[in-house]
Amino acid sequence: xxxxxxxxxxxxxxxxxxxxxxxxxxxxxxxxxxxxxxxxxxxxxxxxxxxxxxxxxxxxxxxxxxxxxxxxxxxxxxxxxxxxxxxxxxxxxxxxxxxxxxxxxxxxxxxxxxxxxxxxxxxxxxxxxxxxxxxxxxxxxxxxxxxxxxxxxxxxxxxxxxxxxxxxxxxxxxxxxxxxxxxxxxxxxxxxxxxxxxxxxxxxxxxxxxxxxxxxxxxxxxxxxxxxxxxxxxxxxxxxxxxxxxxxxxxxxxxxxxxxxxxxxxxxxxxxxxxxxxxxxxxxxxxxxxxxxxxxxxxxx
Amino acid sequence: xxxxxxxxxxxxxxxxxxxxxxxxxxxxxxxxxxxxxxxxxxxxxxxxxxxxxxxxxxxxxxxxxxxxxxxxxxxxxxxxxxxxxxxxxxxxxxxxxxxxxxxxxxxxxxxxxxxxxxxxxxxxxxxxxxxxxxxxxxxxxxxxxxxxxxxxxxxxxxxxxxxxxxxxxxxxxxxxxxxxxxxxxxxxxxxxxxxxxxxxxxxxxxxxxxxxxxxxxxxxxxxxxxxxxxxxxxxxxxxxxxxxxxxxxxxxxxxxxxxxxxxxxxxxxxxxxxxxxxxxxxxxxxxxxxxxxxxxxxxxxxxxxxxxxxxxxxxxxxxxxxxxxxxxxxxxxxxxxxxxxxxxxxxxxxxxxxxxxxxxxxxxxxxxxxxxxxxxxxxxxxxxx
Amino acid sequence: xxxxxxxxxxxxxxxxxxxxxxxxxxxxxxxxxxxxxxxxxxxxxxxxxxxxxxxxxxxxxxxxxxxxxxxxxxxxxxxxxxxxxxxxxxxxxxxxxxxxxxxxxxxxxxxxxxxxxxxxxxxxxxxxxxxxxxxxxxxxxxxxxxxxxxxxxxxxxxxxxxxxxxxxxxxxxxxxxxxxxxxxxxxxxxxx
Numbered sequence: 051x052x053x054x055x056x057x058x059x060x061x062x063x064x065x066x067x068x069x070x071x072x073x074x075x076x077x078x079x080x081x082x083x084x085x086x087x088x089x090x091x092x093x094x095x096x097x098x099x100x101x102x103x104x105x106x107x108x109x110x111x112x113x114x115x116x117x118x119x120x121x122x123x124x125x126x127x128x129x130x131x132x133x134x135x136x137x138x139x140x141x142x143x144x145x146x147x148x149x150x151x152x153x154x155x156x157x158x159x160x161x162x163x164x165x166x167x168x169x170x171x172x173x174x175x176x177x178x179x180x181x182x183x184x185x186x187x188x189x190x191x192x193x194x195x196x197x198x199x200x201x202x203x204x205x206x207x208x209x210x211x212x213x214x215x216x217x218x219x220x221x222x223x224x225x226x227x228x229x230x231x232x233x234x235x236x237x238x239x240x241x242x243x244x245x246x247x248x249x250x251x252x253x254x255x256x257x258x259x260x261x262x263x264x265x266x267x268x269x270x271x272x273x274x275x276x277x278x279x280x281x282x283x284x285x286x287x288x289x290x291x292x293x294x295x296x297x298x299x300x301x302x303x304x305x306x307x308x309x310x311x312x313x314x315x316x317x318x319x320x321x322x323x324x325x326x327x328x329x330x331x332x333x334x335x336x337x338x339x340x341x342x343x344x345x346x347x348x349x350x351x
Numbered sequence: 352x353x354x355x356x357x358x359x360x361x362x363x364x365x366x367x368x369x370x371x372x373x374x375x376x377x378x379x380x381x382x383x384x385x386x387x388x389x390x391x392x393x394x395x396x397x398x399x400x401x402x403x404x405x406x407x408x409x410x411x412x413x414x415x416x417x418x419x420x421x422x423x424x425x426x427x428x429x430x431x432x433x434x435x436x437x438x439x440x441x442x443x444x445x446x447x448x449x450x451x452x453x454x455x456x457x458x459x460x461x462x463x464x465x466x467x468x469x470x471x472x473x474x475x476x477x478x479x480x481x482x483x484x485x486x487x488x489x490x491x492x493x494x495x496x497x498x499x500x501x502x503x504x505x506x507x508x509x510x511x512x513x514x515x516x517x518x519x520x521x522x523x524x525x526x527x528x529x530x531x532x533x534x535x536x537x538x539x540x541x542x543x544x545x546x547x548x549x550x551x552x553x554x555x556x557x558x559x560x561x562x563x564x565x566x567x568x569x570x571x572x573x574x575x576x577x578x579x580x581x582x583x584x585x586x587x588x589x590x591x592x593x594x595x596x597x598x599x600x601x602x603x604x605x606x607x608x609x610x611x612x613x614x615x616x617x618x619x620x621x622x623x624x625x626x627x628x629x630x631x632x633x634x635x636x637x638x639x640x641x642x643x644x645x646x647x648x649x650x651x652x653x654x655x656x657x658x659x660x661x662x663x664x665x666x667x668x669x670x671x672x673x674x675x676x677x678x679x680x681x682x683x684x685x686x687x688x689x690x691x692x693x694x695x696x697x698x699x700x701x702x703x704x705x706x707x708x709x710x711x712x713x714x715x716x717x718x719x720x721x722x723x724x725x726x727x728x729x730x731x732x733x734x735x736x
Numbered sequence: 737x738x739x740x741x742x743x744x745x746x747x748x749x750x751x752x753x754x755x756x757x758x759x760x761x762x763x764x765x766x767x768x769x770x771x772x773x774x775x776x777x778x779x780x781x782x783x784x785x786x787x788x789x790x791x792x793x794x795x796x797x798x799x800x801x802x803x804x805x806x807x808x809x810x811x812x813x814x815x816x817x818x819x820x821x822x823x824x825x826x827x828x829x830x831x832x833x834x835x836x837x838x839x840x841x842x843x844x845x846x847x848x849x850x851x852x853x854x855x856x857x858x859x860x861x862x863x864x865x866x867x868x869x870x871x872x873x874x875x876x877x878x879x880x881x882x883x884x885x886x887x888x889x890x891x892x893x894x895x896x897x898x899x900x901x902x903x904x905x906x907x908x909x910x911x912x913x914x915x916x917x918x919x920x921x922x923x924x925x926x927x928x
Contacts (some may be wrong), residue, residue, distance in 0.1 A: 089585070092596060122581040127425070138585060138597055143578040145428065146587035146597070147421065148451050154385075154418035158425025158433070159578060161409045162383050166429065166579050184421075187414040337411075345404050349354075365760035365770070365888075475776070535799055536756060536772035538763040648797040724798065 087111040087121065089141045096135055100294025102253030102279025103133050106200050107140065109256050110171070113263030114142075123167045127156040129181060132206040132281075133173035133199075140171075150180030153188045156195050164194070164338055167267060174201040174215040174276075178234055182214070189243035189272050191337040196266045196273045199236060202281035210284035217320035221288045238313035240274045241330050247273035248313065248330035253280060254301040255326065262328065271336050278324060291321070355405040359544040368506035368533040369394035369436075372462050372526060373402065375510030376434045378547050381460070382408035383433035385422035387415055387441060390474040391530040392464035395436035416441035420448035423459045428586065430552075430577030432514055436462035438530075439472060442481055442488070449523055450489030451588045453611060456565070456573065458517040458552060460510065462526040464533040465641075467692075467718030477530035478718035479641055479692040485525050486670050492608060494615035496622055497525040497670040499640040503537045509667070515550035516622060520614055521572050527669060529692070531642040531721060559583065563593040565607065571614035615671055624667040625676065629655075633662030635734040636680055637688045638701050640666040642721055647690055650727035659735050669697065677704035686710030686734035690727045692718050710734060738792040739879055739925060741806040742821075743869075744814025747776060747785045750866035751810065755787025757870055757888045758879065762791040765884035771799035784813050791879055805926045808873055809835050810852070810865070825926030829873055831865070846923035848876055848915040855907050864904035867893070871905040875912020877923045882909065 082090070088111065097103050114124060121142060128137035130149035137144035143166075147155045152170045160168040170177070177185050177199050188195065204222055205211040211224040215236065219228045241248045247269040251259040259277055266273035278301065280286065282294035291297060301324065308316075309327040316325040335343065359378045366374070373395050376384070384399040386392075396412065403410040409426070413419040416437050423433035437445060442463045452459060465481050467473030481488075485497045496516050498509040510526055517524040555562050555574035559582045567573045576582045589597035590604045615622065628651070630636050635654075639647040644665040654661045664680070666673065677687070677700075686709050689698040694715045702711040714730045716722050741758070745751040755772045762770035769792045776785045788801045803823045809815035809830040815837065822828060825845040830837060832849035840847040852868040867889060874885050886902060893901040916922050 089596075122583075123579060125578040138587065141583050143583055144585045145425070145578075146585070146589065147424075148447050148588055151417060151421040151448060151451075154413060154421030154448075155425040157411070157413075157418075158383070158385060158422035158427075159429045160425075161411060161422075162426035162429035162431040162433070163577070163579055183414050184418050187418070363764045365756065365764050365772075531773065531799070534774065536759055537770070537796075537799075645797040645799065721800070 084108070084111045087114060087141050089139055092139055095139055097132060098283045100280060100282045101132070102202065102277070102281070102294070103136065103200055105253040105256060106198065106259065106277050106279060107136055109260040110198065110263055111140065113260045113267060116260070116264050117267040119167050119267060123165060125156075125159050125166045125168050127152045127159065127168065127170045129172040129176035130207070131173040131176045132202075133171060134176055134207070136171040150176055151184065152176065153181060153184040153195075153197070157188060157193050160193060160195050161338065168195040169267070170195060170197045172199065173206070174199060174203070174236065175205045175213045178236055178239070179214045185240065186243040189240045189245040189274070192244055192246055192271045192334055194271055194336045194338065196269070197275070198263065199274065199276045200279050201236065201276050202279045202285055204281050204285040204288075206281050206284055210288055217318055217322075219320045220285075222284075223288070233318065235313065235317045236276050237274070237316060237329050240272075241313045244272065244334075245274045245330060246271035246332050246334050249274070249328040250276040250278065250316070250326050252278040252301040252305060252324065252326060254298050254305070258326075265328070265331070269331070271334055278318075356402075357544075358406045359547060360541050361543045362541055364539045364541065365536055366503055366539050367394060367536045368500065368503040368528055369464060370398045371503040371506040371539045372436065372500075372510045372528065372533075373398035374539070374541060375507040376432075376460065376514065377402055377406055378507070378541065378544075379432065379511040379514040379549050381432040381434050381514060382406050383423060383426035383431040384408070384435065385411050385413050385419040385426070385433070386435045387413055387419050387437065389416075389438045389441045391466055391533050392436045392438045392441070392462065394533070395462055395464070399434075416444035417448060420445040420452070420461070424448060424452050424455070424457045427457045427459045428578050432458070432518070434460040434462065436464065438464045438466050439468045439478070439481060440470070442484065446484070446488040450491060450493070452523040453489065453493045453495070454588050455586050456521040456575075456611070457523065458521050459523050460513045460517055460526060461523055462510065462528060465527060465529040473719050475530070476719040477642060477692055477721065479529055479643060480696070480718060482527065482669060482691070482693065482696040485527055492612060494612045495525060495670050496520065496522065496615065496668065497527045499527050499666055499669050500532055501641055501644045501665065502532065503535060503539050506532060507539050507541065511547060515548060518550045518552045519572070520618065520622075521575065522615075525670075527641065529641045564595040565591060566593045567610060567614070571610055571617060619671040620675075622668055622671055623673045625673050626665040626667060628663040629660075630662035630664055630680060632660055634660045634685045635688060635731055636662040636664050636684055637690065637727065637731065638664045638666070638677070638697070639690055640669055640697065643690050643692060646721045646724055647727055650724040650731060653724060653728050654731045654735075657732075659731065661731055661735070666697070672700045672704070674704045677701055678706070681705040681708040684709050686712055688712050688714060688727065688730045688734050690714035690716070690722050690730070692716045692721065737925070738790065738794075738796070739805060740801040740803055741789040741791070741808065741873075741879070742801050742804050742818055743787045743789070743808040743810070744818055745785055745810030746813070747783050749785070749810050750863060751785045752776075752787050753892065754808075754866040754870050755789045757867070757885070757892045758873070759789050759791070760892060761880040761884040761888035765887045766880045768793055768880070769796045771796050773799050784811070784817070786814065786818075806873070806877060806879075808869060810869060812836065823926055825924070827877060827923040827926070829869070829876060831869065845926065846876065846919065848872075848919070850908065850911045850915075852908065855911075856904055859900070859904060859907070861900065864901055867901045867904040868908040868911075871908020872912045872915075873908075875909040876915055
């Protein structure tokens, strides 16, 4: 193991090669109240300063506690990308799968053991581009899992390329003259495919986001939360939007809470108003409900 | 819909290889199937969709083969024995998540009913053209286990073996069937339930605090747990340490990835299986697998009627390749004849192990049909002259 | 003893089911070896379709017809495509309303026809033509024990249609008895 990795992995355990006395355990002195739910032995995390993903994770662990669902029942599944690393930091059964394939993996986990509370935590590129087909079919089937999609409008892990959510006109390293494509309106996409809980918040709305997560975790059926989150290192820089803080300020000034909004009308334009809120919350039999009903009917029970 | 029939349909049946593979899976305790229709493997999925309710199992038709492979990995981590089935194009799509299965050491079974390729190729007609893809199709270094049934009975038997191997060595195991074997109907004898060999997953009994998910046992295979058991495992396709944590550095790669290979190579003698006929006194040995072995058997009999000393070596396990027996034979026979329904795949393995000590003659076939026995016979004659 | 049979027709006639029932009768109920392989086009209905059945006392390695000893033709196309392949002393059976046989092939030792489809239609279900033909085939050739064939029909047809199909089978056996009587004996196994 090289020096850097050793230091990162061994932090807090005094795991350095030098003969210096062990440093006081910082974690002991400043234990975070949510440490139990985080793999603190893996910190520091890989996310940039002012990245919105950490905020989402914060809200998520609070939501887990508030949901009252036993922690052992959770399984968190991620794909690949910055948000794809979430699975590695939550101290729950967690699966870091291949790019775009978190939802099929999660579908298998859930169907094989419906007692699990399966949450897919991944990014917009992972879930909506390469994993788009899986997303729409899981929504169509009303698979009883929760999807948290952190949308930062760009591919972060690979260095700032075009995403299917990049607003029209925005610059990325693969749209250097501005994005010529129309982005997905993700809540509208999943709602029209049959998702039974759909909400959108931003990383600024920590409390609302957490409440939405609690609701989604308690929801029976395919629940989907899009969280608009700042990527200061790439999206903000490429588009000269300032820092992560400036993006948060932008959310503050430009978000409109509109519960029950028609999802057809909540497209996100480049630096335009962002409609947030809970858009869909309906009850509908899940895949397993319908499978059970079909079998019972055929067996005459 | 009749009453549930149970997992093991003990008795004599007249069934095709695809259906028999499904029955083998059920008999060994598979309760999760995810798949996508594709000729000539569709009958496996159809049978599973019909039968899964009998075993309180789950069948789901996914949106594609990528998703099918992903779903069976997920189901395996929820503690179930899981399977998918496909053919050529779908096999290609499964390669990505097959690699995830290898890297995360996830037991599951993939039945590939081979048809002619490349691309869409010959959807309804036979090929044996995915043998090297089975070995090398996903990126990176790994070893795989692949079995080659040559009859519906073996589709049943080897699917059971595939599950047992996957649970023993913790990796996806491939059943490399082919269109003829899959669609051919023959008698299949399903034994009583207590005579079905079932190897169950080895689960740790360590407390969560003491458990290292990727710390191998003596046989180089780590003990497993399932999601929901309170272990708070982390499973990743990234290079990971014994804790399962990503450690994307060379030392960890050098410690962890060779073990994925060694756990198969070091146990290869326990895994490898072949069937031989008359190789002790042979001067020519026909090396074959799958449906081609049945055609080759006829050619061998024809050659013997001519007075030639010909043996037959049928690979039941194609991967890992039975290097030892080929090396040993190469020191004392004139040549190998390798018929296969492709333009050169397993023959290269035979050639590698023969290492010039015996001739290696390929009998290629581009696909769409089996060989004429006479074509194989002609190469046997050539090899023995 | 190895017997090789090709049953031909078009998709939707139950050609493969006929081969299945014959193979099942031989292997499961008559304790012989049997293989069935099939060929068909991409169309679900109407394309040329053939079932190859091999029945033997010993294990069967090669599952394809190499010497076509028995040809059963339920379509003109099947008849035209495969008649030439009959070996010397071979057996040709066909549906007389679907096949215009013209001059029967010289190499055949036994040629007979049956109104299989018409019979099934008169019984009310044209779908059973394949079962009538099966009865005719086994009655003319003695490929498997009749009781084994009955058992295979009973366990292979859709639930609720067993009795109907068994009576279709008897019709075929009856036609066969008449053909055998007219020819002074059943078809003999040709040397393959």
